[in-house]
Amino acid sequence: xxxxxxxxxxxxxxxxxxxxxxxxxxxxxxxxxxxxxxxxxxxxxxxxxxxxxxxxxxxxxxxxxxxxxxxxxxxxxxxxxxxxxxxxxxxxxxxxxxxxxxxxxxxxxxxxxxxxxxxxxxxxxxxxxxxxxxxxxxxxxxxxxxxxxxxxxxxxxxxxxxxxxxxxxxxxxxxxxxxxxxxxxxxxxxxxxxxxxxxxxxxxxxxxxxxxxxxxxxxxxxxxxxxxxxxxxxxxxxxxxxxxxxxxxxxxxxxxxxxxxxxxxxxxxxxxxxxxxxxxxxxxxxxxxxxxxxxxxxxxxxxxxxxxxxxxxxxxxxxxxxxxxxxxxxxxxxxxxxxxxxxxxxxxxxxxxxxxxxxxxxxxxxxxxxxxxxxxxxxxxxxxxxxxxxxxxxxxxxxxxxxxxxxxxxxxxxxxxxxxxxxxxxxxxxxxxxxxxxxxxxxxxxxxxxxxxxxxxxxxxxxxxxxxxxxxxxxxxxxxxxxxxxxxxxxxxxxxxxxxxxxxxxxxxxxxxxxxxxxxxxxxxxxxxxxxxxxxxxxxxxxxxxxxxxxxxxxxxxxxxxxxxxxxxxxxxxxxxxxxxxxxxxxxxxxxxxxxxxxxxxxxxxxxxxxxxxxxxxxxxxxxxxxxxxxxxxxxxxxxxxxxxxxxxxxxxxxxxxxxxxxxxxxxxxxxxxxxxxxxxxxxxxxxxxxxxxxxxxxxxxxxxxxxxxxxxxxxxxxxxxxxxxxxxxxxxxxxxxxxxxxxxxxxxx
Amino acid sequence: xxxxxxxxxxxxxxxxxxxxxxxxxxxxxxxxxxxxxxxxxxxxxxxxxxxxxxxxxxxxxxxxxxxxxxxxxxxxxxxxxxxxxxxxxxxxxxxxxxxxxxxxxxxxxxxxxxxxxxxxxxxxxxxxxxxxxxxxxxxxxxxxxxxxxxxxxxxxxxxxxxxxxxxxxxxxxxxxxxxxxxxxxxxxxxxxxxxxxxxxxxxxxxxxxxxxx
Numbered sequence: 030x031x032x033x034x035x036x037x038x039x040x041x042x043x044x045x046x047x048x049x050x051x052x053x054x055x056x057x058x059x060x061x062x063x064x065x066x067x068x069x070x071x072x073x074x075x076x077x078x079x080x081x082x083x084x085x086x087x088x089x090x091x092x093x094x095x096x097x098x099x100x101x102x103x104x105x106x107x108x109x110x111x112x113x114x115x116x117x118x119x120x121x122x123x124x125x126x127x128x129x130x131x132x133x134x135x136x137x138x139x140x141x142x143x144x145x146x147x148x149x150x151x152x153x154x155x156x157x158x159x160x161x162x163x164x165x166x167x168x169x170x171x172x173x174x175x176x177x178x179x180x181x182x183x184x185x186x187x188x189x190x191x192x193x194x195x196x197x198x199x200x201x202x203x204x205x206x207x208x209x210x211x212x213x214x215x216x217x218x219x220x221x222x223x224x225x226x227x228x229x230x231x232x233x234x235x236x237x238x239x240x241x242x243x244x245x246x247x248x249x250x251x252x253x254x255x256x257x258x259x260x261x262x263x264x265x266x267x268x269x270x271x272x273x274x275x276x277x278x279x280x281x282x283x284x285x286x287x288x289x290x291x292x293x294x295x296x297x298x299x300x301x302x303x304x305x306x307x308x309x310x311x312x313x314x315x316x317x318x319x320x321x322x323x324x325x326x327x328x329x330x331x332x333x334x335x336x337x338x339x340x341x342x343x344x345x346x347x348x349x350x351x352x353x354x355x356x357x358x359x360x361x362x363x364x365x366x367x368x369x370x371x372x373x374x375x376x377x378x379x380x381x382x383x384x385x386x387x388x389x390x391x392x393x394x395x396x397x398x399x400x401x402x403x404x405x406x407x408x409x410x411x412x413x414x415x416x417x418x419x420x421x422x423x424x425x426x427x428x429x430x431x432x433x434x435x436x437x438x439x440x441x442x443x444x445x446x447x448x449x450x451x452x453x454x455x456x457x458x459x460x461x462x463x464x465x466x467x468x469x470x471x472x473x474x475x476x477x478x479x480x481x482x483x484x485x486x487x488x489x490x491x492x493x494x495x496x497x498x499x500x501x502x503x504x505x506x507x508x509x510x511x512x513x514x515x516x517x518x519x520x521x522x523x524x525x526x527x528x529x530x531x532x533x534x535x536x537x538x539x540x541x542x543x544x545x546x547x548x549x550x551x552x553x554x555x556x557x558x559x560x561x562x563x564x565x566x567x568x569x570x571x572x573x574x575x576x577x578x579x580x581x582x583x584x585x586x587x588x589x590x591x592x593x594x595x596x597x598x599x600x601x602x603x604x605x606x607x608x609x610x611x612x613x614x615x616x617x618x619x620x621x622x623x624x625x626x627x628x629x630x631x632x633x634x635x636x637x638x639x640x641x642x643x644x645x646x647x648x649x650x651x652x653x654x655x656x657x658x659x660x661x662x663x664x665x666x667x668x669x670x671x672x673x674x675x676x677x678x679x680x681x682x683x684x685x686x687x688x689x690x691x692x693x694x695x696x697x698x699x700x701x702x703x704x705x706x707x708x709x710x711x712x713x714x715x716x717x718x719x720x721x722x723x724x725x726x727x728x729x730x731x732x733x734x735x736x737x738x739x740x741x742x743x744x745x746x747x748x749x750x751x752x753x754x755x756x757x758x759x760x761x762x763x764x765x766x767x768x769x770x771x772x773x774x775x776x777x778x779x
Numbered sequence: 780x781x782x783x784x785x786x787x788x789x790x791x792x793x794x795x796x797x798x799x800x801x802x803x804x805x806x807x808x809x810x811x812x813x814x815x816x817x818x819x820x821x822x823x824x825x826x827x828x829x830x831x832x833x834x835x836x837x838x839x840x841x842x843x844x845x846x847x848x849x850x851x852x853x854x855x856x857x858x859x860x861x862x863x864x865x866x867x868x869x870x871x872x873x874x875x876x877x878x879x880x881x882x883x884x885x886x887x888x889x890x891x892x893x894x895x896x897x898x899x900x901x902x903x904x905x906x907x908x909x910x911x912x913x914x915x916x917x918x919x920x921x922x923x924x925x926x927x928x929x930x931x932x933x934x935x936x937x938x939x940x941x942x943x944x945x946x947x948x949x950x951x952x953x954x955x956x957x958x959x960x961x962x963x964x965x966x967x968x969x970x971x972x973x974x975x976x977x978x979x980x981x982x983x984x985x986x987x988x989x990x991x992x
Contacts, residue, residue, distance in 0.1 A: 064822075067829035069836075074806050076833045078826040102871050258914075521863075563862045563904060658947045 049113050052086035053120040055079050055099060063101060063124060071096035071108070089113070103127055128439035132487045134517040138527035138557040139236035139570070141174050142229065151566055151609070157224045160652055161704035161725055162667040164759060166219045167230070168198075168208075168249065172669070173650040175570070175605035175622040176234035176247075179671040179698050180643050182736035182750045184209040184217045187643050188234050189574055190601030190628030191246030191551075194536050198249045199241060201332060201370040203386035204450065206426045210314070210340055211362045211392050215739075215750050216306075221316070221338060221364070228254040235553040235572060236527030239478045239494030239511045240432065240444070245533045245551040245576070253332055256285050256322055267723075267761025268298050270314075286321040293340075304753045309403070310343030310359055329373025338364045345399060349741045349748055351413060354398050354406055361393040382446075383431040394420040407461065412742055415588070417461035424454040440490075445479035454537055458589075466589075470540045474500045480511075488517040500534050500548075507532045507548050522560035529553050535580050535592040542580075542592030549595070550578045564612035566620075574601040579632035584681075590634070599630025599638055619653040634679050634687045642737055645671040645698070663706045671698040678740040678747070690744050695735045702727045704759075718766050725759040728752070806834055807843065807975040814851060821858045828852050832875065842886070843975060845879035849892050856899040869899040887927035888977045894919035894936055916940070931965035934958050935980040942987055952991035959988050 055066045062083030069076025075089040092113050097120065099107040104124040111118060126132075141151045156170070163169035168186055171177055178187035185193025198208045200222075210218035231250040241248045257276040264273040274289025293314040318336035325331065343359030370384030398406040398416050407414065432446030451473055458466040480494030496509040511529035518524050532548040552575045559568040579597025582590045609620035626646055631638040640646075648671045656663045678691040704725035710718065728734065737750040810830045817824035828851035835844035849872040856868030876892045883889065897916035901908045920940075923933035938958030944950020962984045971978040 065825050065829075067832065069829075069833045072837050074802075074830075074834050074837055076829070078829040081822075102867055658945060661947065 048088040048090055049115070050086060050088045050117040051097070051111075051113075051120065052084070052117070053122060054083045055085065055122045055124060056083055057104070058123060058125050060123075063104070066099050066101040066104075066122075066124065068097065068099045068122070071098050099124060103129065103132065126487055128441075128484045128487050130440060133440055133484055134488055134490050134515040134523050136482075136490055136492045136513050136515045136525065137523075137559065138513050138515070138525035139553070139555045139572075140231050140233040141171070142231045151568070151607070157230075159654060159663065159665050159704070159706065160667055161665045161702040162650075162652075162669055162700065162727065164219075164725060164727065164757075165224060167222060167224045167227070167251075168220055170224075171232050171249070173620070173622060173652050173667060174232065174234075175568075175607050175624040175648075177624075177648070178643055178645060179648060179669050179700075180736065181217050181734065181752060182215050183212060184219070186247060186249065188247035189572060189603065190599070190626055190630065190641070190644050191574075192641075192643065195244055195246035195533065195551075196249065197241070197244035197247075198251065200251045200334075200368060200386075201253050201384055202240075202382060202430055202432065203368050203370070203384050203428050204243075204426075205366070205386075206388055206424070206452075207364050207366070207390045211360055211364075211390075213342060213344075213360060214358060215346075216753055221336070221366075222251075226253055226334070227251045234570075235574065236511070236513060236529050236555045238492065239480045239496040239509065239529075240446070242448075242476055242478075242496050242498055242509065242531070243474070243533050245531050245549060246574075253320075253334060254322075255330055256282065256324060257287070261765055263763065263765040265761060265763040268301075268759060269761075270294050274318075282324075284321065284323040286319070288317070288319045290318075291316045298757070302754050302757060304344075305751065306344035306346045306753055307355075308342070308344045309357065310341055312340065312342040314338065314340035325373050327374040329371065331369070331371045333367075333369045335367035336365065338362075338366075340364075345403065348398065348413075348416070349739060349746060350743075351398075353401055354413065355400075355403070356416060357395075357397040357399045357403070359395050363389075363391045365389045378436040380434040380436075381431065382434065384428075385430075386426075386428045388426045390422070390424045390426075392420070392422040394422075396420075414461045419457075419459040421457045421459075422454065423456075424452065426453075427451045440482060440484045442482045443479070444481070444494075446477070448474075448476040448478070450474040450476075468541060470502070470537060472500055472502045472534070474498065474534070490515050498532060498548075502534055502540065503546055503548055505547060507550075518558075519560075521562050522558070525555075525557040525559070527553065527555040527557075539580060539582055539590060539592040543583075543594065545594075546580070546592055547578050547595045549576070549580060549597075551576050564610070566607065566609040568605075568607040570605045572601075572603060572605075576600060576630060576632075579630060581631075582633045597630065597632035597635075599628065599632065601626060601628035601630075601644075603627055616658070617653065617655045619651070622648075622650045624648045636679065636687045636689060639677070639689075640675050642674055642676050645674045647672045661708050663708075665704045665706070666701070667703075668701045669698070673697050674737065676738045678744050680744060691740070691747070693738065695737065695749075696733065698734060698736075699730075699732045700728045700734060701730050701732070703729045718764055721763045723759065723761045723763070727757045728755060731755045803834070803838060803841065804975060806830075807847075810834070810847070811975060814847065817851065818854070821855055824851050824855045824858075828855065835875075835878070840882060842879040842883035842889070845875050845882070846889060846892065846977070849873075849875035849879065849896075853892060853895045853899050857895075857902070862903050865899060865903045869896050872896050872899070885926055887923045887930045888932065890919045890923035890926060891930075891932045891936060894923065894933070898936075898940065929965060929969060931962045931969050931984070932977070932980050934962035934965060935984045938962055938984070939987060942991070956988065956991050959984050959991070963988065 055063045057063050064079055064081045066079040067076060068085045070089055070091055073091055075087055077085040077087040079085045094110060094112050097109045097111045099122050104126055107122055107124060157167060158165050160170045160173055162173060171186060172179060176188050180187045183193060186196040187193055188196055198205045208220050210221060212218060229252045233248045237248040257278050260278045262275045270293035272291035274287060276285060276287035278285045295312045299308055299311050316336055316338040320334045323331045339362065341361045345355040345357045348354040348356045366388040368386040372382045375381050396416055396418050398413050400406045428450050430448045432444060434442055434444045436442050453471050455469045476496060476498045478494060478496040480492060483491045492513045494511045499506050509530045509532055513527040515523055515525040531551045535542055535546060554573045556571045576599040578595040579599060580592045581594050581597050583593040585591045603624060603626040605624045607622045611618045626644060628644050629638040629640055650669045652667045654663060654665045673694040673696055675692060675694050677689050679687050680690050682688045707722040710720055734752055735749045738747045739750055740747050810827050814827045817827045828848050831844045831848035831851065835848060838844060852868050852872035852875065856865050859865050859868060873896055876889060880889050894916045897912045897919060901912035920933045920937050923930060938955045941950045941955035941958060942952060966981040966984065
């Protein structure tokens with residue numbers, strides 16, 4: 030018993046016998062003191078946390094060989110063997126910073142990101158639908174960002190001196206060929222895609238990744254949503270039509286499906302708001318879409334989205350070449366689109382991202398000369414007779430794509446893959462006398478690309494890639510290197526640089542062209558400085574873009590303009606600013622953008638390098654949003670400005686050479702738009718239905734807008750191209766059932 | 780002799796384990812006291828969090844030190860002024876509470892911390908994160924209520940959340956008070972399992988009710 034007692038005593042008093050102190054300093058790899066590092070002996074309570082000078086100190090009863098551990102989030106943990114003897118231990122440690130997405134610099138030169146998650150995001154997805162000048166159109170919202178033109182006479186994004194055809198749109202990696210409703214003369218059409226389909230968009234105004242190609246100026250990359258949060262149904266009624274749909278989420282929250290239908294008819298709106306054109310067929314569209322999304326066991330997704338859509342419109346406008354006649358234009362369109370993609374982890378740090386898309390498009394265009402009584406006019410003047418025609422375009426497109434990605438150490442990664450596009454476009458042009466011209470253009474475009482992300486430190490990163498392409502139209506290979514660098518200058522600020530070469534095939538409407546055509550080519554040089562916190566964003570970009578091998582066109586035997594050679598060239602340089610502030614004024618969120626553009630190009634039938642008619646020198650936009658909590662109402666205002674754009678009459682002279690016979694500059698572009706969203710159910714937690722009322726007015730002040738001028742055939746007359754009506758008023762009510770959309774509204778407005 | 784040896788051995792192991800648990804309780808108590816002062820001096824709160832984490836890592840099968848380490852981290856997150864840093868504390872708390880959860884599954888107190896972590900993430904950008912984290916915070920509160928109907932803390936957290944939600948969104952004193960009152964009633968009868976078991980929130984509940992008067 031005595032022994033036992035003495036053992037107890039022994040144990041009890043042992044701790045007092047020999048405490049050893051351990052102390053030291055902890056620094057990072059730049060020799061800066063690290064605060065908050067936990068330094069401890071493994072498997073004991075003994076340890077301490079470093080103070081603001083990086084100092085730690087503690088005592089221990091442990092003896093002999095021990096493991097000393099130092100940990101702090103954001104740094105690689107250290108474990109070091111120490112031997113505890115009778116003397117105090119001093120041990121200084123140096124810790125290496127982990128490269129993490131949270132801290133690492135974002136490679137952002139040339140791109141604007143709209144999403145909720147990524148820290149590089151400039152806009153959220155809801156910003157797109159609440160920008161009043163955009164009227165809920167995905168691409169129009171990007172016109173409030175620097176780099177884009179306020180072009181309203183035709184659809185698409187005109188970026189940094191490039192045409193709309195130089196901007197391509199991709200959904201889940203696949204090219205979308207007919208993103209917009211078919212073109213109508215002088216009126217910009219909307220995109221076919223609902224902004225709520227997408228969880229994130231990246232709008233690149235230059236220097237984009239080697240994963241994408243065939244766009245000289247810009248890429249708009251859309252990523253569709255994953256699973257919906259709940260099962261819901263929604264219904265929308267507005268002055269332009271009705272639509273509804275359901276999204277069903279499975280019980281296990283692993284898969285979902287959805288369908289929706291939309292019917293658009295502008296009869297009511299056009300009866301109330303006088304249109305410049307005389308519509309004998311008001312714009313009418315029907316669309317049905319379906320989707321499914323399946324979450325795989327590795328956290329990947331299989332996604333399908335597809336639609337069938339038809340639309341038609343027809344209007345008369347005064348014919349510019351004759352005193353009394355009218356041009357009656359009508360179009361019937363059927364468009365289908367299917368896109369299925371699979372994104373997954375396949376083990377060992379490898380990811381696969383693959384997809385197939387298939388789409389068809391049919392445009393049936395009829396143009397007729399009509400007399401004062403809207404009867405078909407057939408005279409003897411061949412010039413007027415040529416305006417009686419039919420044009421039938423049928424197109425089929427298919428794409429298959431696979432990208433592999435391997436995550437390496439830290440955030441470093443390599444990515445490579447291949448893309449195959451097939452397109453078949455057939456057009457039949459029927460003249461007034463029944464003569465038919467049929468053309469068919471086939472293209473097989475094969476691309477291979479590879480890219481690597483290199484994170485040297487959290488402060489320095491590079492993306493280096495290259496793309497190889499072969500198109501059967503051009504029948505040549507091209508190789509396009511792309512490089513971007515990003516360097517973190519301060520805690521919230523960074524400088525970036527991007528360089529790249531971009532190639533593009535001739536525009537389809539100028540094909541088939543003459544033999545021996547090559548790709549058009551653009552080189553981008555972009556320098557960016559940005560500073561971003563949760564409340565403010567400041568971005569400025571300086572760019573230089575050099576075009577070479579642009580297409581020159583000439584008229585062919587049938588009077589058609591076709592691609593003739595690659596002798597065109599041009600350049601664009603400028604500076605852009607973007608400022609967004611969500612904090613200074615309470616409940617107010619506003620942004621400002623300004624772009625300066627200096628560009629000249631010689632392409633199509635231009636006689637020499639001139640400032641193109643779609644490019645304004647100065648462009649600015651201001652968007653202001655304010656939420657009034659007591660009224661449960663949000664007010665949005667946007668103001669868009671651009672200096673006048675040049676316009677030209679280009680015609681052949683006696684020597685069969687194109688010359689400018691007349692030129693001028695339009696008035697400045699000014700347009701203010703306004704919208705109000707009223708959310709009466711906001712905050713009612715038990716409400717089953719959520720309602721949003723929307724009132725939107727474009728060009729509130731009724732300012733004169735002139736986009737361009739059209740010339741009569743002989744050049745004796747010119748006519749301003751203006752919007753079809755001064756203002757447009759949109760009133761709508763959107764209901765959703767089963768899910769409290771209040772959250773969306775609060776998200777957007779708090 | 781043999782008997783003596785056995786009894787000595789039994790006694791010795793008993794004493795050793797008693798000493799061990801005494802050491803654990805003492806260390807916990809010491810840090811719980813430090814935690815209380817840490818609320819007035821935030822950097823100290825991180826030291827305490829690290830102390831708890833050390834105890835947790837050494838013990839390996841005690842959920843309480845992981846629980847308190849997470850509690851300190853998430854509270855530090857709430858006090859952090861730099862919004863860009865808040866997420867890292869919430870992430871650290873998530874990592875710690877997951878370990879507590881695996882040692883003591885289906886624990887109402889642990890669900891409370893999960894709810895707080897979600898609220899902390901939400902605080903970084905309420906307008907954008909409400910939908911994701913607001914829902915997560917609420918559902919964890921509900922789970923905590925179901926797991927232990929006598930626990931006052933989920934009611935306290937719910938009441939506190941409502942108090943700071945604008946009236947237009949269904950918050951404010953009017954909706955907060957019944958929850959806080961429920962919390963207070965439960966605090967009156969709540970007996971912590973031990974003197975190192977979770978037993979916080981009562982004073983705060985009282986002061987919130989006072990604010991609403």
